[in-house]
Amino acid sequence: MSAKYDIAVVGATGVVGEALLDILAKRKFPYGKVYALASERSLGKTVDFGNRTLNVDNLAEFDFAKVQIGLFSAGASVSKVYAPKAAAAGCVVVDNTSQFRYDDDIPLVVPEVNPHEIAAYKAKGIIANPNCSTIQLVVALKPIYDAVGIARINVATYQALSGAGRSAVEELARQSAKLLNGQPLELKGEAKQIAFNAVPHIDMFLENRYTKEEMKMVWETRKIMGDNEIAVNATAVRIPVFFGHSEAVNVETKRKITAKEACELLSSAPGVQLIDGTEMGQYPTAVSDASGNDAVFVGRVREDISHPSAINLWIVSDNIRKGAALNSVQVAEILAKKYL
Numbered sequence: 001m002s003a004k005y006d007i008a009v010v011g012a013t014g015v016v017g018e019a020l021l022d023i024l025a026k027r028k029f030p031y032g033k034v035y036a037l038a039s040e041r042s043l044g045k046t047v048d049f050g051n052r053t054l055n056v057d058n059l060a061e062f063d064f065a066k067v068q069i070g071l072f073s074a075g076a077s078v079s080k081v082y083a084p085k086a087a088a089a090g091c092v093v094v095d096n097t098s099q100f101r102y103d104d105d106i107p108l109v110v111p112e113v114n115p116h117e118i119a120a121y122k123a124k125g126i127i128a129n130p131n132c133s134t135i136q137l138v139v140a141l142k143p144i145y146d147a148v149g150i151a152r153i154n155v156a157t158y159q160a161l162s163g164a165g166r167s168a169v170e171e172l173a174r175q176s177a178k179l180l181n182g183q184p185l186e187l188k189g190e191a192k193q194i195a196f197n198a199v200p201h202i203d204m205f206l207e208n209r210y211t212k213e214e215m216k217m218v219w220e221t222r223k224i225m226g227d228n229e230i231a232v233n234a235t236a237v238r239i240p241v242f243f244g245h246s247e248a249v250n251v252e253t254k255r256k257i258t259a260k261e262a263c264e265l266l267s268s269a270p271g272v273q274l275i276d277g278t279e280m281g282q283y284p285t286a287v288s289d290a291s292g293n294d295a296v297f298v299g300r301v302r303e304d305i306s307h308p309s310a311i312n313l314w315i316v317s318d319n320i321r322k323g324a325a326l327n328s329v330q331v332a333e334i335l336a337k338k339y340l
Contacts, residue, residue, distance in 0.1 A: 004032035005336050006067040008091065010059055010082065011074030012036035012047050015166050016096060019325035020071050025050035027329060030336060037062055038074070064089035068340060071328050072096060087125030092335060094328045096129040101220060103128070108223050110135050111330040112271040113142045118334050127331055132323025133157045133213070133236065133245055134220040139296040139322075140272060140315045141251065143265040145225060149254030152231040155217065158239045158246040159202060160286065161194065163319050168194075169242055176240070195240050202236040211236055244286025245323060247315040256309040259301050266298050271322070275299045283314060290316040294326050 007024070011017040017038075024031060036047045036054040046053040059078070064070060064086035072079050072086075073096040083093045083100070100106045107117035108128045121127045130138075137155060144150065161168040175195035178185055185193060192199045202213035214234040222228045239246075266274045273295040275284045284290065284297030296317045304310035317323055 003336070003340075004030050005069055005340065006033040006035075007031050007332075008035045008037055008062065008064065008067045008070045008086070010037045010070060010072040010078070012054070012056060013038045013042045013045060014073060015162055015169070015320055016073040016324045018047060019320050020073060020328060021047060021049045021054070023321070023325050023329045024071075027333070029329060029333060033067075035062065035067065064091040067091050069094065069332050069335065071332065073324065073328070083126055084124075091125070092121055092340070093126045094129060094331050094335070095126055096324050096328050098131070098216065100124075100126050100128045101130060101216075102223070108220060109331050110138055110224055110327060111334060112139050112269070113224055114226065115334055118331060118339065121335070121339070127335070129324065129328050129331065130220045130224060131213070131216045132163055132317075132319040133159060133247065134217050134224070135323050135327055136245060136296045136315050136317035136319075137217065137247060137249065138221060138224050139317075140249075140266065140269075140298050140313060142225075143269040143272075144251065144253065144257065144262060144311070145227075147261075147265055148257045150225075150227075150230055150251055151254050152233070152252040153221065154233045154250040154252075156235045156237065156248045157213075157217075158198070158237055158241075158248075158286075160241040160243050160245055160319055161238065162243050163202075163245065163323075164238070172240055172242065194238060197240065199238045200235060202238055210234070241286055243292070243318055243320060244290040244316055245319045246286050246290075247313075249313045249315055250304060250310055251313065252307060252310045254309075257311060259303050259311065262311055262313075263301050266301070271296055273297050274301075276301045284316045286316045286318075290318045292321070293318060294321055296322060 037059040045056045076097040076099040079097045079099040105123040107120040161172045213236040217234040218232040276299045283299035300314035
């Protein structure tokens with residue numbers, strides 16, 4: 001009889017938490033007992049898990065000694081308090097927040113890129129899940145990096161509202177409904193309208209005039225690839241899409257690679273689905289391809305006509321699935337199979 005692992009899902013009532021439970025059930029993870037945890041205000045609620053429901057338990061009162069794996073997605077402030085407590089109780093934490101990503105003693109893992117780093121969880125009992133926009137970027141670029149090296153990445157993201165949580169999705173729906181019915185919008189504070197707009201501001205601005213979301217892509221790409229020499233320039237934009245991030249990426253390679261060679265690499269890369277043509281619809285989009293699916297989709301592969309050794313890619317992925325929940329479950333699968 002194969003081993004089974006008891007699991008706690010922290011933040012189970014959130015968008016990512018719901019996806020974690022759905023993916024755990026559908027991928028037939030070798031789970032025993034599964035606990036849905038959230039704050040005290042969620043007590044009395046239930047969440048779906050496969051063909052049954054789970055009662056939501058109070059995170060503050062939970063004994064993490066009862067589980068072997070904790071999947072955390074309830075915000076950095078929650079992880080800061082409870083992830084070390086869980087690890088101290090013998091539970092290995094896979095954390096989906098930004099709290100531990102830049103800790104040198106905590107591995108930052110994308111299974112298609114650096115699965116070997118999972119072994120380093122023993123230092124603190126925590127494995128960090130990268131930012132959603134970084135995950136899809138490195139999954140697509142890994143085969144190119146391995147083949148010809150990468151000197152510089154220039155990326156502009158077009159990110160869905162679900163990346164900012166359920167309240168942001170509801171706000172987009174509210175604004176869209178108001179405008180489509182000819183009603184005036186009431187906006188709070190200095191926030192820009194998001195419906196039918198593009199807003200180049202995700203997370204806080206830093207001293208260098210980049211936003212933290214943009215700098216996350218710099219820091220995380222280097223750590224995941226294990227290469228601090230990669231130059232990364234990012235612009236992160238929020239657009240009125242519910243699910244699925246899109247990225248326009250220009251990659252300067254150390255040795256020239258043709259579009260044909262890049263497509264050959266991408267067509268067999270783990271986690272990647274190539275949709276690359278020049279006819280109408282022969283390219284991936286967030287809504288028609290990425291949303292609700294697990295792969296990182298790549299298209300519009302073409303050589304940069306302004307640079308002797310650069311290539312352009314269009315990358316889309318479901319930010320809640322591969323960008324958060326699926327990546328965490330994939331990490332837990334490797335953890336359970338090889339290390340626990």
